[in-house]
Structure formats: structure tokens, C-alpha cells
Amino acid sequence: MSTLINIGVAQVGTASSPAVLRTILGSCIGVCVYERMKKMGGMAHVLLPSTVQGGKPEKYADTAIPMLVERLLADGCKKEFMSAKIAGGASMFTFNSSVALAQIGERNAEMARAVLAKYGIPIVIDDTGGNAGRVIDFFLEDGRLKVKSAGEEKIYYKL
Amino acid sequence: MNPQIKQRIESVINNIEQLPSIPEVATRIINMVNDPEVSFKAIADEISKDQMITTNILKLCNSAYFSKGKEISSVDRAIVTLGLKEVKDAVILAATKIVLNKIIMGYDLAKGELWRHGLYVAVLAKKIALMKGKKDIADVAFTGGLIHDVGKTILALFVQGTFKEIMRTVEEKKIPFIAAEKDIMGFDHQEIGERILSKWKFPEVLKASVRHHHQPMSAPDEFRTVVSIVHVANSLCLMAGVGIGSDGLYHELVPEAIELTKLEPGELEMLFAGIPEMGEQAETLI
Numbered sequence: 461m462s463t464l465i466n467i468g469v470a471q472v473g474t475a476s477s478p479a480v481l482r483t484i485l486g487s488c489i490g491v492c493v494y495e496r497m498k499k500m501g502g503m504a505h506v507l508l509p510s511t512v513q514g515g516k517p518e519k520y521a522d523t524a525i526p527m528l529v530e531r532l533l534a535d536g537c538k539k540e541f542m543s544a545k546i547a548g549g550a551s552m553f554t555f556n557s558s559v560a561l562a563q564i565g566e567r568n569a570e571m572a573r574a575v576l577a578k579y580g581i582p583i584v585i586d587d588t589g590g591n592a593g594r595v596i597d598f599f600l601e602d603g604r605l606k607v608k609s610a611g612e613e614k615i616y617y618k619l
Numbered sequence: 620m621n622p623q624i625k626q627r628i629e630s631v632i633n634n635i636e637q638l639p640s641i642p643e644v645a646t647r648i649i650n651m652v653n654d655p656e657v658s659f660k661a662i663a664d665e666i667s668k669d670q671m672i673t674t675n676i677l678k679l680c681n682s683a684y685f686s687k688g689k690e691i692s693s694v695d696r697a698i699v700t701l702g703l704k705e706v707k708d709a710v711i712l713a714a715t716k717i718v719l720n721k722i723i724m725g726y727d728l729a730k731g732e733l734w735r736h737g738l739y740v741a742v743l744a745k746k747i748a749l750m751k752g753k754k755d756i757a758d759v760a761f762t763g764g765l766i767h768d769v770g771k772t773i774l775a776l777f778v779q780g781t782f783k784e785i786m787r788t789v790e791e792k793k794i795p796f797i798a799a800e801k802d803i804m805g806f807d808h809q810e811i812g813e814r815i816l817s818k819w820k821f822p823e824v825l826k827a828s829v830r831h832h833h834q835p836m837s838a839p840d841e842f843r844t845v846v847s848i849v850h851v852a853n854s855l856c857l858m859a860g861v862g863i864g865s866d867g868l869y870h871e872l873v874p875e876a877i878e879l880t881k882l883e884p885g886e887l888e889m890l891f892a893g894i895p896e897m898g899e900q901a902e903t904l905i
């Protein structure tokens with residue numbers, strides 16, 4: 461049995477094969493980075509794009525993603541073998557899309573993409589947006605990502 | 620619409636025996652607290668008659684969320700130290716836990732998730748009320764937040780078999796989940812929740828918080844602010860993924876309700892960012 465590690469809101473976690481990292485997402489983004497040679501990876505569960513009130517850097521995409529990548533690099537991972545999968549960023553149902561609160565998910569996804577691009581880490585899967593919640597399982601034995609949303613399951617193998 | 624499902628739901632809600640029960644002391648305390656003539660002593664005596672509730676509320680009163688530092692070892696002390704409204708909220712927590720702390724199949728909520736969701740919404744709703752200078756409704760915002768989704772405990776049984784149909788309706792008609800529940804099953808979880816609260820003889824303001832939490836503007840005037848606070852707190856918790864089920868964020872975010880709470884976009888974002896810390900407090904009530 462591989463260990464299941466729950467990543468809570470505003471947490472960053474790294475582990476190696478065969479651990480499984482799980483989180484539950486609404487408007488938050490789960491950023492999953494995998495290093496295919498070392499079979500190591502990590503997940504950041506970010507709430508907002510960037511700092512609004514200080515507090516833990518794990519909350520914000522612009523600080524949590526660097527934490528995640530630096531932690532993997534410190535463990536001997538190489539950037540050229542890394543790829544990322546991002547999921548989440550849903551929004552509340554609204555008849556008027558100008559409600560600021562309903563745009564947090566999309567802003568989160570945009571920031572995650574920008575920060576990963578800055579590191580030159582390719583995003584191979586981008587399962588974001590919509591109105592569904594997501595439960596994601598990130599399998600470090602092969603980097604696959606299982607996304608359960610609105611009663612349906614998808615598995616992404618791409619690295 | 621699935622008429623057989625509707626009929627089965629009707630037979631459940633019309634049979635009071637089939638709706639969940641809570642210890643009677645909770646109903647008595649809620650109504651006593653609303654009576655300005657009542658004495659602390661009468662309330663303490665009433666609570667003390669129920670041993671299980673007494674033990675549990677003392678535990679709650681000493682939790683990091685309620686505690687004021689000093690150890691509380693009797694109901695009398697709890698009322699003096701925390702106040703009547705806080706103790707009443709603790710009684711409701713202790714009484715409703717058995718009902719809410721279960722697996723909620725149809726909505727894909729593991730055991731404890733609906734309970735956790737209620738606690739987070741309760742704590743956040745109270746925080747919003749206090750932040751906006753509405754101390755007088757902070758306690759009802761808390762309890763309204765706690766039990767707003769109680770209807771899911773019954774409706775889940777029926778959502779299990781109709782989920783695909785509900786989702787198809789959501790997507791085809793572009794309507795919120797709650798409207799599709801009603802479309803397919805003839806009832807939504809707000810209505811079922813209100814029935815449960817009627818059985819418990821809970822006050823109108825709490826019934827309104829349950830009945831209108833997804834559509835606060837249809838709540839009666841005098842309760843619209845509380846219901847809007849619960850609506851916003853619920854939305855923020857769902858966005859943070861706390862107790863988010865198969866119905867996800869297919870729930871309407873009502874701009875007029877946000878306006879009514881007078882929360883600015885920046886404040887909403889701060890509250891959202893504060894959910895992890897707030898959660899640490901809420902978890903002490905689990």
C-alpha cells in the first residue's frame with residue numbers, strides 16, 4: 461500500500477514514489493510538480509494569486525509555487541525533468557460574471573501558469589475552471605493525476 | 620421531474636418519525652434564551668438535566684474557540700463567563716452533532732465533512748457579523764451557519780439515484796444545483812432543512828437561514844441580513860473546498876446579498892485568505 465498524504469488548504473507537501481498526495485479543491489488551485497527521473501514530486505494548495513494580508517506564504521500562488529519548486533530542487537531534483545499539472549480554480553455559479561469573488565479561481569489559475577512559466581516548467585495538464593469541485597490524487601510512482609469532479613473520474617498520465 | 624422520487628420524499632417529510640431528532644433540551648434552551656424574563660439559574664438547571672449535553676457543552680466551552688482562558692467546570696460558570704448566547708450556541712452544537720456528523724452519500728461527503736462544513740460556515744458567519752458591527756445577530760449567524768445544510772442529510776438518499784439527471788439539468792438549463800434538485804426531485808435541500816427545523820421547533824430566523832441560504836433575497840425582510848451573512852460565509856467555505864461535495868460550486872453567488880452584508884471586495888478576499896487560520900479555531904469544535 462502506498463501512503464496517502466492529505467494536503468490541506470494553504471499547504472505545500474513533497475514526497476517520493478509510491479506516495480499519493482491528495483487534496484480537495486474549490487476555487488483554490490492544486491499545483492502538482494513531478495520530477496520523472498527521481499520519481500519525486502509535490503503539491504501546493506493555493507488560495508489566492510498573491511498576498512492580501514500576509515500570513516503563510518503557502519497560501520499564495522506567487523510564493524507557494526517557488527517554495528514547492530525550491531524544495532524539490534533542494535532534494536536533488538532537476539528542473540529539466542520536471543513537469544506540472546494544475547487543477548481547481550472553479551467559480552461559484554453566477555448570472556453576473558462581474559462579481560469579484562467569482563473571479564478568484566480564474567485569477568489563481570493565471571498566476572499559477574505565470575509562475576510555472578517563469579521557472580520554465582511546462583504545464584502538461586490544465587484541468588481548471590468551471591463550477592465543479594475537484595478531489596485530486598497525485599500518484600508519485602508515475603506522476604499520474606486522478607481528478608474526481610461532479611461524480612466523474614479522469615486520469616491524466618501525461619508527463 | 621421524477622414523480623416517484625417526489626412521492627417518496629413527501630412520505631419521508633410528512634412522517635415526523637423519519638426526520639432526525641435532537642435532544643429536547645436544545646429546543647427549550649433556544650426558546651428560553653429569547654425570553655427576557657428568564658433567569659440564568661433556570662437555564663443552568665434546564666441544561667444540567669441532560670447529562671450528555673452538559674458534559675459536551677463543558678468540553679466546548681473549554682475549546683480554544685469559546686474559551687476565555689479560565690477553566691470552566693460548571694454550567695453556571697459557563698453562563699457567567701461566556702454569556703447566555705454563547706452557551707446557547709454550545710448547546711446547539713452539542714445537540715446537532717449526531718445529526719450532521721455522518722456520511723452524506725449522494726453529495727459525496729465523507730463522514731464528518733458536512734459537520735466540518737457547518738462549523739466553518741458558523742465560525743465565519745459569526746466573524747462577519749462581528750466585523751460589521753452586528754453583534755446582536757452574531758449568535759444566530761453562527762447557528763444558522765452550523766445547520767444551513769441539514770436538509771442534505773435526508774435529501775442525499777434521493778440525490779444518490781438522481782445525481783446524473785440533476786447534473787444534466789444543471790448543464791442543459793444553465794441553472795444552479797438547487798433549482799435542478801427541485802426540478803428533478805420536486806424538493807431542494809433548503810425546503811427539507813426547513814421541515815427538519817420545524818420538527819425541532821426552532822425559531823423563524825433559523826428556519827429562514829436554512830430555507831433561503833442559496834437565495835437570501837427571498838428571505839423575509841427582517842431576516843435577510845442574517846441569511847445573507849450565512850450565504851456569503853457558505854460561498855467562501857465552498858470556494859475554499861471545505862465540505863465541497865458533488866454539487867461543487869454549482870450554487871449561485873448572489874451579488875445583492877454581498878451588498879447587504881456591506882462587505883467590500885477587499886474584505887471578502889481577506890476573509891477568504893484567513894480561512895486556514897479561522898479553520899484552526901473551528902477544528903477545536905469538532
Ligand SMILES: [Fe+2]
Nearest residue numbers: 767768808832
Ligand atoms: Fe446548501
Ligand SMILES: [Fe+2]
Nearest residue numbers: 736767768853
Ligand atoms: Fe453549505
